[in-house]
Each structure stands twice: as structure tokens, then as C-alpha cells.
Amino acid sequence: MQILHHGAVNGVTGSCHELVINSQTSILIDCGLFQGEDEKDDLSIEFDVAHITALIVTHCHIDHVGRIPYLLAAGFKGPIFTTLASASLLPLVIEDALKVGVTRNTKIINACLSLLNKRIVAVSFNTWFTLPCDNEQVAKARFQRAGHILGSAYVEIDISKNKATHRVVFSGDLGAPYTPLLPAPKPPYKADTLVIESTYGNKNHQGRKERTQTLKTVIERAVADNGVVLVPAFSIGRTQELLYELEQLIHQSAKGSPWRHIHVILDSPMAANFTEQYIKFKHLWDAEAKRKVAKGRHPLDFDNLTTVDTHSEHMAIINYLASRQTPAIILAASGMCSGGRIVNYLERFLGDKTTDVLFVGYQGVGTLGRDIQKYGPRNGYVFINDTRITINAQVHTISGYSAHADQNGLVKFVTGMRKKPSHIKIVHGDEDAKRALANKYKAILGGGIKIEIGT
Structure with missing residues (x-):
């Protein structure tokens, strides 16, 4: 198993992470647009999609979903798994992104939306679903509430082989506690590997x-x-x-x-x-x-x-x-x-x-x-x-x-797990924020956990 990053690793935009299960199967988590100083003129997908069997969408902010039309254009033919609310929002977001940044041609937009709608698979929170996986491994996933925006989720992925199971958790964007409208995220029971955002890894919010x-x-x-x-x-x-x-x-x-x-x-x-x-x-x-x-x-x-x-x-x-x-x-x-x-x-x-x-x-x-x-x-x-x-x-x-968890929230997401991860990869943050969060984890969790700043 390997985790590759195609965005939101040296900054906070362009979220796109590839979970390589084996040589024949990868699962993509988000496929977002680059913004600000990360912005790119060429938005075509620069990585091979032939072995990517599914896309998981954690939520519908443009920096997590904006490159999906380019993923489809690159030949991706797998399902797009997301929550029920995100499934309702996603076509609206993509339609607007196409109109603003790509084309006003109605035929092109409708063709892309038609293809998108055929790919979307809506899944309820806390419900396991099977991921398409070649070779000997079996993979399943489920969404849990992230409290960031409507429909937002973090995703738990279990990869099993010969009765051994490894759980990878991708945080997506975690919401702050006590924000209006949505309940705060609850930590997962366990994670072996955790990929976590760090937008406010060096700051705490007002109450x-x-x-x-x-x-x-x-x-x-x-x-x-x-x-x-x-x-x-x-x-x-x-x-x-x-x-x-x-x-x-x-x-x-x-x-x-x-x-x-x-x-x-x-x-x-x-x-x-x-x-x-x-x-x-x-x-x-x-x-x-x-x-x-x-x-x-x-x-x-x-x-x-x-x-x-x-x-x-x-x-x-x-x-x-x-x-x-x-x-x-x-x-x-x-x-x-x-x-x-x-x-x-x-x-x-x-x-x-x-x-x-x-x-x-x-x-x-x-x-x-x-x-x-x-x-x-x-x-x-x-x-x-x-x-x-x-x-x-x-x-x-x-x-x-901010709709993002602050440093305290990011720490509690880990310390609240009954079984702590053995490996934490920190992504989706400026360098200062990633380093500060890494140091905080090391101070609280001790030396037995591998803490890595994603690159």
C-alpha cells in the first residue's frame, strides 16, 4: 500500500490523493482545483488514470472537486462515491465551475454533467460500501460526518488480505466545533494510517x-x-x-x-x-x-x-x-x-x-x-x-x-481515537501550519508514531 499526493500537499488547494492498493488498483480521494499561488494554466490530469478504479469525494468545495471534468476527459470510467447531500450538490458545483472557468457551450456542459451523473454513487453516512479492487485485496469504505459543510465527510477505508486488515482514514476537511448548523465531527474508533488536513494546524479559533x-x-x-x-x-x-x-x-x-x-x-x-x-x-x-x-x-x-x-x-x-x-x-x-x-x-x-x-x-x-x-x-x-x-x-x-478545525480540533481528532494510528501524514496546509501540527502530535503522542509531513 502506498499514498501518492497530486495536490493539497504543499498548500491548501487542489486536494487529490491516490491510495495505491496494489499495482492494478488505486482509489482517488478528491480531485480539486488549484487556487491562488497554486493556480495552474494547464488543468489536465498529469497522472495515469488507467489503474484508478474509483473516486471518493469527501465534500463539494471547488478545491476538492474542480478537476473532476478533467479526470473524466482523461478517461476515468469508475464510480464516484460520495454522501447523499454531496451527490445533490456536486452537479451544481461542477456546472458552475465549467461556466466560469471552461466554457459557456451548453452542449459541452450538458455532456459533462450527463457523464458525471452516471458516475455518481450516493452513500449514506456510516454505511460500508465495496470498492472495486483487482488482485487479492478486498477494499471497503464508509463515510462519517466531518462537520465542514453540508454533506462533508471523512472516509475510512479498510484494505484486507489473508484476514489482515489495514484501516486508512482520510480526513478531508474537518469542521470546527460549535459552528452553526452542523454537528462537530467525532473521531473514528481507530486508524492505522491517517491522512489529515492542517489548514489551521498552528492556530486556535475564538470561541x-x-x-x-x-x-x-x-x-x-x-x-x-x-x-x-x-x-x-x-x-x-x-x-x-x-x-x-x-x-x-x-x-x-x-x-x-x-x-x-x-x-x-x-x-x-x-x-x-x-x-x-x-x-x-x-x-x-x-x-x-x-x-x-x-x-x-x-x-x-x-x-x-x-x-x-x-x-x-x-x-x-x-x-x-x-x-x-x-x-x-x-x-x-x-x-x-x-x-x-x-x-x-x-x-x-x-x-x-x-x-x-x-x-x-x-x-x-x-x-x-x-x-x-x-x-x-x-x-x-x-x-x-x-x-x-x-x-x-x-x-x-x-x-x-472558519469552517476548518483549529489545532485543538485536529489534535482531538487523533487523541479521541480508541486505537491510535501508527502513521500520520499531514497535508493541506502551509508549511508553518504543517510543521506546528507535526510538533504538537509528537509532543502529545510520543515517539512510537511515525509522523510525516506530506510532500
Whole structure:
């Protein structure tokens, strides 16, 4: 058995890991797009797919699934295993990725989606399924809740030969505890080999009460001057969590409070589609969210919320906000400001002193979001659409809203196992984060475990 990495090993994008079971059989775990400084002009699959018998998708973020069309084009003919919710989301994500980054040709898009839908095999959580495996080994897998976004999973894979079984666990992206909507991940019973992400391997997040209070304080200060609050947010996960928190802040505010009249604008057709999917799969929500629904509240669809659909509506909203100086909170993708409608808002409002930009998630190196985060506090500048824009807006970061587990969460995922792994491979993180997590594991677990930083 061998594990090869075709992405998300020297950074946090392009997740793609190959579990080599034998010379005739490999299983691919995720096949994602490179972003930021990892971005590539040539997205064709550079590794041999002839012996890859199946693809396992842990969740539907673009950096985990964006290269699937290229995998299909390279000749991959195996099943694509994923959870029920992810199976519903995946065609939406791939369709959008094709339209934005590949082609607007409807025939090509429909042909790719038709092929994709034929390959998808939806599997319930905690249900073993057989992986296609040649030669003497037998392989099976199951999904467990990862708490990262709707449908997200970590995957346990058992490889058996002559009554001996080796369990490999791929973490995918693990969610943070106490985030809105989804329950936190529970560690597996055991792992022999663990491949684990390390996005925040060197940091710990704010607690939920603290980050909610920070969100409230930042927004109240931001709208006091009738400016706009721009929140770059990923269409799946972060957007729904923020809507949930904003509905709670509005609900608990006193009558006559400015919160009762604040405009919340969701300017992303994709995010709106994914929000519908969150509502459709609300049986996957955590107990707190289910209690709110039982009381007749609508955490993802409330009175103050306006959803913007068409491009003409999008431009009209920008012009309206620029001319009226009306306080508003705008949630728009992409989460790292690497494209999407948020870029138009930033181009128009980043130079305005009454604007606030609120980052609630990781900003990859080389992205516009990282540049704004870095240069904004020193009144620097960025280039948007070849135009130099001085950052007069206030720039804030609330790390507690990350959908990724922090260092404590990544440690508990391992220490919570009844049978600890003998081998841990650390991937999906910047170098500092990977090294810090490796050192933490060594300090806590001792020298009996092989801890390897993936390369």
C-alpha cells in the first residue's frame, strides 16, 4: 500500500490523493482545483488514470472537486462515491465551475454533467460500501460526518488480505466545533494510517460566544456611518453559517434596534441554490438549529434577507448602495475574492472610508483576499481589473468563523481515537501550519508514531 499526493500537499488547494492498493488498483480521494499561488494554466490530469478504479469525494468545495471534468476527459470510467447531500450538490458545483472557468457551450456542459451523473454513487453516512479492487485485496469504505459543510465527510477505508486488515482514514476537511448548523465531527474508533488536513494546524479559533460578539460589534460599528459591510464568503458552508448567525442577532435584538431594519443581501445565485440544499437536507442540521425550526423560525430565510439573482440586479444593487449610503451587509462569493461578484463590490467600495471588509475564512496566498487582508491595515493598495485601488476601507478578520478545525480540533481528532494510528501524514496546509501540527502530535503522542509531513 502506498499514498501518492497530486495536490493539497504543499498548500491548501487542489486536494487529490491516490491510495495505491496494489499495482492494478488505486482509489482517488478528491480531485480539486488549484487556487491562488497554486493556480495552474494547464488543468489536465498529469497522472495515469488507467489503474484508478474509483473516486471518493469527501465534500463539494471547488478545491476538492474542480478537476473532476478533467479526470473524466482523461478517461476515468469508475464510480464516484460520495454522501447523499454531496451527490445533490456536486452537479451544481461542477456546472458552475465549467461556466466560469471552461466554457459557456451548453452542449459541452450538458455532456459533462450527463457523464458525471452516471458516475455518481450516493452513500449514506456510516454505511460500508465495496470498492472495486483487482488482485487479492478486498477494499471497503464508509463515510462519517466531518462537520465542514453540508454533506462533508471523512472516509475510512479498510484494505484486507489473508484476514489482515489495514484501516486508512482520510480526513478531508474537518469542521470546527460549535459552528452553526452542523454537528462537530467525532473521531473514528481507530486508524492505522491517517491522512489529515492542517489548514489551521498552528492556530486556535475564538470561541463561539466571543466570535458572535465580535461579529456583532464589527457590524454595528461598520453600519454606524451608513457604509456597507462586504463579506467574501464561500457559497457552500460559510454563507449559510453567517446567515444563521445574522438571523440570531436580528431575532434577539430589542424592538426599535437598528438590527431590526438592517439589510442583509445575499448576492450569489450559487449560494442561494446551495442554501436551498441546506434547507432540503435540514435533517443533517444539529440539535440547536432543529429546535429553531420547530419554533417556527427560518434561520436561512428571514425577513431582512434579500437574494440577488441576475447580473443586472447585481449591478443595480451596487449602484443603489453607492448612491444612497444605505447601511447593508453583503455576502458574496468568492470566499478568497479570486473571482465572482464580490470583486465588483470591492472595486466600487474598497476605496471608501465608510466601507468595512470582513474576512471570515482562510485567505490563500496569492489571492486578492490575502492581499487586502495584508495591505488593508497599512492603508496599502491592490489591483482589481488592472486598476490600482487604495484600501481606505476598514479590514477585519474573524478567524472563529472558519469552517476548518483549529489545532485543538485536529489534535482531538487523533487523541479521541480508541486505537491510535501508527502513521500520520499531514497535508493541506502551509508549511508553518504543517510543521506546528507535526510538533504538537509528537509532543502529545510520543515517539512510537511515525509522523510525516506530506510532500
